[in-house]
Amino acid sequence: MTALPPTPSQTVGPFYGYALPFPGGGDLVPPGHPDAILLHGHVYDGAGAPVPDALLEFWQADPAGGLAGAPGTLRRDPVTGAVAGRDPVRFTGFGRVPTDADGHWTLRTLRPGGAPYLAVCVHARGLLHHLYTRAYLAAEPGDPLLDSLDPARRATLIAGEESPGVHRFDIRLQSADPAEETVFLDFPTT
Amino acid sequence: MTDADARAARAAVPIAPGRAPADRQAPGGAGPLAQDQITAEIVQEHEAYAKRVAAGEPELHHAARDFTPYRSSLLRHPEQPPVTVRDPEAVELTGPVFGVTDVTALDNDLTRQHAGEPLGERITVTGRVLDRAGRPVRGQLVEIWQANASGRYAHQRDDHPAPLDPNFTGVGRCLTDGEGNYTFTTVRPGAYPWRNHANAWRPAHIHFSLFGTAFTQRLVTQMYFPGDPLFRFDPIFNSVPDERARQRMIAGYDHDLSVPEWSLGYRFDIVLDGPAATWTEPAE
Ligand SMILES: [Fe+2]
Numbered sequence: 001m002t003a004l005p006p007t008p009s010q011t012v013g014p015f016y017g018y019a020l021p022f023p024g025g026g027d028l029v030p031p032g033h034p035d036a037i038l039l040h041g042h043v044y045d046g047a048g049a050p051v052p053d054a055l056l057e058f059w060q061a062d063p064a065g066g067l068a069g070a071p072g073t074l075r076r077d078p079v080t081g082a083v084a085g086r087d088p089v090r091f092t093g094f095g096r097v098p099t100d101a102d103g104h105w106t107l108r109t110l111r112p113g114g115a116p117y118l119a120v121c122v123h124a125r126g127l128l129h130h131l132y133t134r135a136y137l138a139a140e141p142g143d144p145l146l147d148s149l150d151p152a153r154r155a156t157l158i159a160g161e162e163s164p165g166v167h168r169f170d171i172r173l174q175s176a177d178p179a180e181e182t183v184f185l186d187f188p189t190t
Numbered sequence: 191m192t193d194a195d196a197r198a199a200r201a202a203v204p205i206a207p208g209r210a211p212a213d214r215q216a217p218g219g220a221g222p223l224a225q226d227q228i229t230a231e232i233v234q235e236h237e238a239y240a241k242r243v244a245a246g247e248p249e250l251h252h253a254a255r256d257f258t259p260y261r262s263s264l265l266r267h268p269e270q271p272p273v274t275v276r277d278p279e280a281v282e283l284t285g286p287v288f289g290v291t292d293v294t295a296l297d298n299d300l301t302r303q304h305a306g307e308p309l310g311e312r313i314t315v316t317g318r319v320l321d322r323a324g325r326p327v328r329g330q331l332v333e334i335w336q337a338n339a340s341g342r343y344a345h346q347r348d349d350h351p352a353p354l355d356p357n358f359t360g361v362g363r364c365l366t367d368g369e370g371n372y373t374f375t376t377v378r379p380g381a382y383p384w385r386n387h388a389n390a391w392r393p394a395h396i397h398f399s400l401f402g403t404a405f406t407q408r409l410v411t412q413m414y415f416p417g418d419p420l421f422r423f424d425p426i427f428n429s430v431p432d433e434r435a436r437q438r439m440i441a442g443y444d445h446d447l448s449v450p451e452w453s454l455g456y457r458f459d460i461v462l463d464g465p466a467a468t469w470t471e472p473a474e
């Protein structure tokens with residue numbers, strides 16, 4: 001089979017603000033949910049400066065390990081067209097958060113079941129192609145990806161628990177020190 | 191100087207005709223970074239790519255992660271090669287789903303989101319979203335954003351001195367239908383200046399964001415218009431080294447899609463890269 005040639009990727013640029021972020025994009029569960037955890041961090045460039053115009057997307061299993069997802073992430077009010085809020089019952093598994101002026105972002109979610117990580121997709125002005133990485137909520141001996149990495153680089157994927165229920169995941173887009181640069185992933189079309 | 195930062199700084203830096211403001215000086219005070227230099231860098235990159243392909247290296251579908259003529263990429267691309275994941279259980283081989291509650295019927299008509307009609311040339315853009323095996327991507331979210339007909343974004347940080355249009359935000363979304371088709375009605379965006387280098391202008395474009403059946407198929411791209419004279423000057427368009435791949439970002443004018451007395455039609459078909467979800471239906 002000859003695969004169709006794909007449409008090339010282009011940068012998200014600086015002006016996606018009215019289009020892609022939406023209220024509650026980082027709240028996969030509402031504030032006050034008894035099982036909620038916070039995942040947060042900064043995005044840094046190769047000079048160590050915060051990246052204030054990155055857009056992060058997250059995809060994860062539900063707490064039972066389900067990966068079917070659910071619609072309703074950006075439900076809309078049919079009268080006004082405004083964002084009506086996420087489906088209050090079903091866990092959609094998808095989050096989208098822009099970094100703030102200090103390059104910081106926060107996600108409120110539930111611990112994924114099954115695979116112990118959140119898939120992360122990074123978009124930013126200056127990135128000609130988005131970048132994939134993973135946020136593991138703990139070091140996971142036996143995980144095939146983590147086990148395959150040099151221990152120093154492996155640490156870039158571990159979102160350590162800073163305080164109960166609060167995990168920290170910084171993303172370094174570039175670093176002269178290979179141990180500091182976040183591990184980014186590639187998924188070949190086969 | 192990055193493009194957004196530079197555009198934000200525009201108001202503070204009056205531009206005297208014939209004199210480049212300080213923020214346009216190349217490092218070392220050697221004068222403004224000229225279009226000629228950027229163009230020469232682009233040509234050099236394309237020639238080097240052609241040589242590699244002639245020597246047997248594979249053709250590339252996407253830009254390299256670092257493309258020097260696009261100055262914003264310099265500090266934002268990883269130096270380490272990506273780690274290849276071949277795990278058939280990877281979470282990324284599934285992806286988010288969207289449904290009828292996530293869009294409203296008006297969302298794909300950017301000319302009807304305000305009390306009045308936007309200025310500009312009314313166009314429809316339609317196309318089909320496929321995966322690399324040729325299977326339609328059904329019921330998935332397509333999002334677009336663009337400058338208005340004058341080349342100005344409704345964004346606080348865009349201070350290009352072109353008029354805002356109170357009847358145009360420049361944002362649309364829709365779900366693909368059962369055959370993978372999408373349609374938007376909008377106005378043709380204008381070209382706009384940016385501060386990558388002196389006298390830098392982006393060719394007219396519409397930004398597209400797409401989801402496939404798997405998170406690995408995520409695509410953010412830009413759709414261009416045929417015959418744009420700015421193509422050869424633009425480092426973002428030319429970041430894609432392969433000429434045929436660049437052509438796949440250019441919509442086709444399709445007279446059959448034009449509506450008499452109403453709008454001009456463009457076709458932009460999209461093929462998502464990356465492995466599809468393993469549970470998709472077989473190819474048609
Ligand atoms: Fe743009």
